Amino acid sequence: MTDISVGLDPRAPLLHVDDLHVEFRTRDGVAKAVNGASFYLQPGETLAILGESGCGKSVTAQAVMGILDSPPGHVTGGQVLYRGVDLLKLAEKDRRQFRANRIAMIFQDALSALNPVYTVGFQLAELFRKHRGMSRSAAKLKAIELLDQVRIPAAKDRINDYPHQFSGGMRQRVMIAMALALDPEVLIADEPTTALDVTVQAQIMGLLAELQRQRNMGLLLITHDMGVVADVADRISVMYAGKIVEEAPVHDIYARPAHPYTKALLESIPRLDHKGRELNVIRGLPPSLTDIPKGCAFHPRCGYAREICRMDQEPPAYQIAAHRIARCHFIREVLGV
Amino acid sequence: MFRYIVRRLLQMVLTFFGATFIVYALMFAVQDDPIQALVGEKPITDSQRAALTERYHLGDNFFAQYWYYIKGLLTGDFGTSMTNRKVADMLADAWPVTLRLSVMAIVIAATIAILAGVVSAIRRGSIFDNATLVVTLIVLAMPIVVIAPIAQLVFGIKLGWFPVTAGRDASLWQLLLPAAVLASLVVATELRVTRASVAENLRADYVRTARAKGLTGARVIGVHVLRNSLIPVITLIGVDLGALMSGAIVTEKVFNIPGVGFNLFRGIRTEDGPLVVGFVSVLVIVFLVVNLIVDLLYAALDPRIRYE
C-alpha cells in the first residue's frame, strides 16, 4: 500500500473543488450535469449544497469521490484538490486509498445503498479487513464498536442482521457508521435524511452534527431541506444547472440573498423556521442539461433578466464580501443597494 | 424461512399431483381403447391385453386408476415395460451415465454462461459483448436435433477431436462432446440472464457504496455484484433441467449412450407405452424435486426471502 499522506499540503484547504465539469454521454446526447462548480471546505466546517432536483448535486459528490458511473459519466475538466493534491490526476489505485480513508460518503436511501445479501457486520468489517488488514474477528469487534457509537441498541446482536431487518433510521445509522469507520476528514452526506420520517430526520442530523464536532470533520451536506440547512450549515453553496451561482455564510444568505435564484428559493418557502419543507417549484422548469441556455442559464426563469443575461457571456463570479460570491449581472439590484 | 419452506412444499405437493395427473390423463383419459394407445400399432394377444388391463387397473374408474398409478410412483413401482423388464430396474441401470452427462452439461453451461455473461455485462457494447450476443442468438436457434448430429459429424468424424460415440461405461472424456452439446441447449439463456442481471446490479446503489468504500473493482464485482446477480441464474438452472432432459433423449440416441434418454427413445420407437409413461413420470418427479431444491437454495442465497 502506498502511503497516501505523501504530497499532502497541510496548509492547503481540506477540500477544494475548482471549476469541475462532468458530462454524461448517452444515446440521447451529451448531458452537461456539472458546469464549472467550485467550492472549498475546511476541517470542522459544514458546507451545504442546495439546489433543485437534477441540478447536479449528487453528480458533483460522485465526481469528488471518484465513483461516477463511467460510462456514461466523464469528468471533462477542473480539479478536486485534497490538501492540495489533485485527486483527478491520481491513478485509480492511489485514488482508491482516499475513499473511506479520507473522504467518505453517506447516501440518500440506505436500504438500496446497503448490499441486501450481506449482513451489516460483514459490510462494516469489510472496511477494516481490506483497508487495515485486520482479521475477521478483530474487524468484527470494531464493527460492533462502531454500531455502538452511532447508538444502535444491542449492537452485538444486530451485527449479524441483514439491512432489510433494520428500520429506516437504524439503516441510516449503519450507513453513517460505515462512512466513519476509517476516520475520514471529509464526510459527504447526500440528502442523508430525505428518505426518513421527520422525527427520525432530526435524530440523524443531530447524530451527524455531534460526530462531526467530535472528529472535527469537514461536512459537505447536500440537501433540499432549507430547515436543516439553517440549523447545521456554516456556509451555503447554491447550485443551478451544474454551477454554483451563489456562495455565502448561512446567515447572510437568509438575510440578503444576492442571486435571483437564491431569492426565489427562499421566497418559495413560507417561513424560514419551518422545518422539513422542501424547495418549492419556481416558475418554469429547470433547463434540459443537453441544451443549457446561453448566457446566464437561469435567464428564462429570472424576473430580473435583461438583454445582457441572454448574451453568450455568462455572468462572472462577483465577490460581494470576504466569503460571498454570486454569479449575476444585477447583484446590486437583487441585494437592493 | 420456515414459512417459505412450508409454502414451497405445499406448492410442490400440489404440482406433484397436478403434473402426474396431467401426464396420466394425457395417456389414458377419454380413450376408446387405452390398451391400443399403450402399445401403438402392434397387434396384441389376449393375454397381453388382460395383463395390461390388470396392470393399469383399466377395469376401474379413472380416478381409481390414477390412484393406483400414484401409489406405484410413491412406492418405487414404475411399471413393467412391454419387454417384461421392470421400469425401476431399467432406470437403475440407466441413470448413472445420464447423471454424469447432465452434471457435466450443467457445469459446462454454468461456467461459460457466468464467465462470459459477467464480462459482457461489464463491457456492454464492446466487441466481446456484441460477439457473445450473436453467438448466443445462433446457439439459441440450434435445435438439439441439429446440434447433436452436426457436432458428432464435425468434431467426432471429420475433425476427429472427440470420440464419436460413448458407451455405458463412458469416460468423462468420451462424455465431453455430448455434454457440450447438451450444455449448448441452456447456455445461451443462462448467459443472457447473467448478463442482464449483472448489468442491472451494476447500476444498483449498493455498488456505488461499495466503490465509495474504496474496495477494488475485482472485489466490488466478485463479492458484491456477483452474489446478487447469481440468484436469478440459479433459479434458471432448475428450469433448464427440463430442457436438458428433453435434450438428453436426442443426445443419448445420437451418441449411443445407454442412459435414461436412450431408453426412452427406444421406448418411443418400439411403441412401448408402459415404458414411456413410467420413464416420463419419473423424469417429471425428478424435475419437480430438483426445482424444489433450487428454490430452497435460492432462499439460502437471498436473505430477504430467508427472513420473510
Added chain:
Amino acid sequence: MSETALLESPGKPRGLAGDAWHDLRRSKIFWLAAVLIVVILLMAAWPSLFTSADPRDCVLSRQHDGPTGGAIFGYDFQGCDVYAKTVYGARYSIIVGVFATLIAGVIGLAFGLAAGFFGGWLDAVLSRFIDVMLGIPLLLGAIVLAKRLSADPASNGVFAVTVTLGLLGWTTAARVMRSSVIAAKNQDYVAAARMLGAGNGRLLFRHILPNSLASYIVVLTILLGINIASEATLSFLGIGLKGDAISWGIAISEATGYIRVAAGPLIWPSVFLAVTVLAFIMLGDAVRDAFDPKLR
C-alpha cells in the same frame, strides 16, 4: 427515472408503436430476419418456385450420389433429391409452427387476460394451474400427448403434433400476458378511464389489450421458433410427423444413420431448420429491443 426524463428529447411525441417502428427500421437484425422469413414462407407456400424436382421421386440406384446439375445437395440413402426434399420440408414446419403458436396464443391470451384482469381467486387458481403445467417439461408432455393423439396409423401426424404443441406450449405466453395486463391495469390512464365509467369490456379492449400486445407478440414470435424446433425434435424421435409427410426432423433422423457415408442429407435440412428457427428468434429479439430499449 426523473434523471432520464430530463434527457428525453423534446418535440414531436411519436407514441410507443411509432418509436418502436422507428427503431426497428434501423435494425439490421430485423431486416435480416424479415427477409429470411419471407423466403421461408414462399418456400412453404410454393415449393415449386424453388425446385422443379419431385421430392418423392426416389430411385435407390442414386443412393448417396453426390450433387448433380438439378440436385445441388445430392441424394439421400433412398435416392431422393436432398434439395427438393429440404425445400418441401418447409411446408409442414411452418404449418405446425404457425398453428401450434396460434392455439397456444389463444389459450395464453384467455388465461393471461382472465388471471390478470380479474385477479383474486380466479388468478390464484389459474396461476396454480400454470405452475402445474410448468412442472411438466414440454417435450416430455409432448411425447405422451403426441403418441396418444397420433395413435391412428393412417394419419401423417400433422394434426397431432400441432395440437400437442399448442396445448402444452401456452404457459409462458399466459404469464407474460398476465403480468402485462396487471402492469397496464395499474397505469394512471386506465384508472382514469375506469373512473370515467368505462366498462370492463371497453377497458380491456380499448386500453389494456393494446398496451399488452407488443410484449405478447414478441413472446409468440419466439414461441413460433420453439415450436418449429419442437416439431423437428418430435419427428426425429418418431412421434411427430410420419408416413409420407416430408419433415426436416425426419430427414435428419434418417440421415444420422449414414453420416459416415454422406453428410449432405444431414447438413442441409439441419441448416434450413436452424435458419428458420433463427429467423423467428431474431425477429422476436429485434421487436422486443425496439419496444423496450432499456433491456439493451
